[in-house]
Amino acid sequence: MGVNMLLTIGGIILLSTFILYANGLMFDNVEISSDNEYIITAIALGQSVIDEAKTKAFDENTVSKTVTSPAGLTAVNALGRDGSGEAVSNPDTVQEDGAAAFTKFDDIDDYNGYVRWVNTPRAENYSVQAAVTYASETYPDSSKSIQTFCKKMTVTVTSPFFPQPVILTYAFTY
Amino acid sequence: MNSMIDYIGSMITGGAVFAAMLTYFFNVSATAVSQVFSVSTQEDMTSITEILECDLRKAGFGVTDSVAFTIADSNHIAIRADFDNNGTIDTVQYWVGTTQMPESSNPLARILYRQSNGKTVRLTPNAITRFKVWYYNASGAMTTDVRQIRTTRIAMNMECKISYDNQTAGEYWERVIKPQNLR
Numbered sequence: 001m002g003v004n005m006l007l008t009i010g011g012i013i014l015l016s017t018f019i020l021y022a023n024g025l026m027f028d029n030v031e032i033s034s035d036n037e038y039i040i041t042a043i044a045l046g047q048s049v050i051d052e053a054k055t056k057a058f059d060e061n062t063v064s065k066t067v068t069s070p071a072g073l074t075a076v077n078a079l080g081r082d083g084s085g086e087a088v089s090n091p092d093t094v095q096e097d098g099a100a101a102f103t104k105f106d107d108i109d110d111y112n113g114y115v116r117w118v119n120t121p122r123a124e125n126y127s128v129q130a131a132v133t134y135a136s137e138t139y140p141d142s143s144k145s146i147q148t149f150c151k152k153m154t155v156t157v158t159s160p161f162f163p164q165p166v167i168l169t170y171a172f173t174y
Numbered sequence: 175m176n177s178m179i180d181y182i183g184s185m186i187t188g189g190a191v192f193a194a195m196l197t198y199f200f201n202v203s204a205t206a207v208s209q210v211f212s213v214s215t216q217e218d219m220t221s222i223t224e225i226l227e228c229d230l231r232k233a234g235f236g237v238t239d240s241v242a243f244t245i246a247d248s249n250h251i252a253i254r255a256d257f258d259n260n261g262t263i264d265t266v267q268y269w270v271g272t273t274q275m276p277e278s279s280n281p282l283a284r285i286l287y288r289q290s291n292g293k294t295v296r297l298t299p300n301a302i303t304r305f306k307v308w309y310y311n312a313s314g315a316m317t318t319d320v321r322q323i324r325t326t327r328i329a330m331n332m333e334c335k336i337s338y339d340n341q342t343a344g345e346y347w348e349r350v351i352k353p354q355n356l357r
Binding site for chain 1: 216314340
């Protein structure tokens with residue numbers, strides 16, 4: 001009887017371990033699938049900011065004229081919004097007709113330091129943050145501390161619904 | 175008496191194991207079903223938006239009369255471009271139906287259609303509960319003038335046509351798209 005009892009207890013422990021492990025795998029799968037739903041939306045929101053920036057001039061100094069030398073572009077430490085005409089709330093929010101930045105910004109680096117909060121019908125509190133730096137024209141992954149004809153925009157999207165931020169990068173050239 | 179205790183003990187132990195296994199298999203099947211619905215909805219959304227983006231990005235290609243959109247409604251868009259680069263301007267339209275999708279119990283569920291040169295297809299078996307398009311001019315202001323459109327913003331919410339355990343898998347997508355040929 002003692003041996004039978006031990007075998008039964010051993011069997012139940014084995015079965016419990018298996019069920020616990022299998023349940024853990026299932027929950028991981030559900031979490032990954034759920035994360036994916038929000039990550040797909042996050043990528044679209046991040047790409048939207050990049051596409052918005054594509055509609056703008058390369059630089060404040062190229063809005064209405066051309067620049068022939070990188071030195072004629074906005075200084076590195078001045079990248080960002082230019083004047084009160086480009087002021088938007090921080091964070092900016094998306095209204096029915098779009099975000100304020102879409103109409104107020106006129107060049108790419110206006111998005112430097114820009115933060116937008118987005119609520120969607122399926123999830124709230126996406127935070128879309130953009131940073132713009134100068135980069136090498138031949139190696140856009142780099143960041144330059146002097147003006148160049150290449151600006152790199154890095155868009156970071158975070159949400160309470162997925163653990164790691166979604167980071168998108170795009171290089172604009174003049 | 176001892177054998178009776180053994181018998182009852184075995185019944186209890188066996189019952190517990192049986193209940194555990196039953197719960198486990200129920201969980202596995204429930205998770206599998208919701209996973210299939212969820213993943214298929216996500217795949218559908220990414221496929222559709224890829225097609226939509228591809229068409230929209232070509233808007234205005236080869237068009238000489240500056241009319242890259244012939245319909246610019248909030249839930250109906252018609253894009254003009256030489257999509258197959260054969261010198262002839264094609265028209266691709268996207269719109270959602272006006273009536274509830276028969277397979278869905280959601281009153282907002284609609285069917286999304288794509289029409290290319292007169293041939294209409296249903297883009298997804300799933301339900302579209304929101305399909306809205308905004309159009310912007312060169313200065314970023316909203317416009318309905320087809321000649322003024324330079325940028326579009328599209329929002330789309332898709333839901334699986336079948337709910338499971340009162341849960342409906344879904345996916346939301348929203349993009350600003352600037353066709354390169356519209357300047």
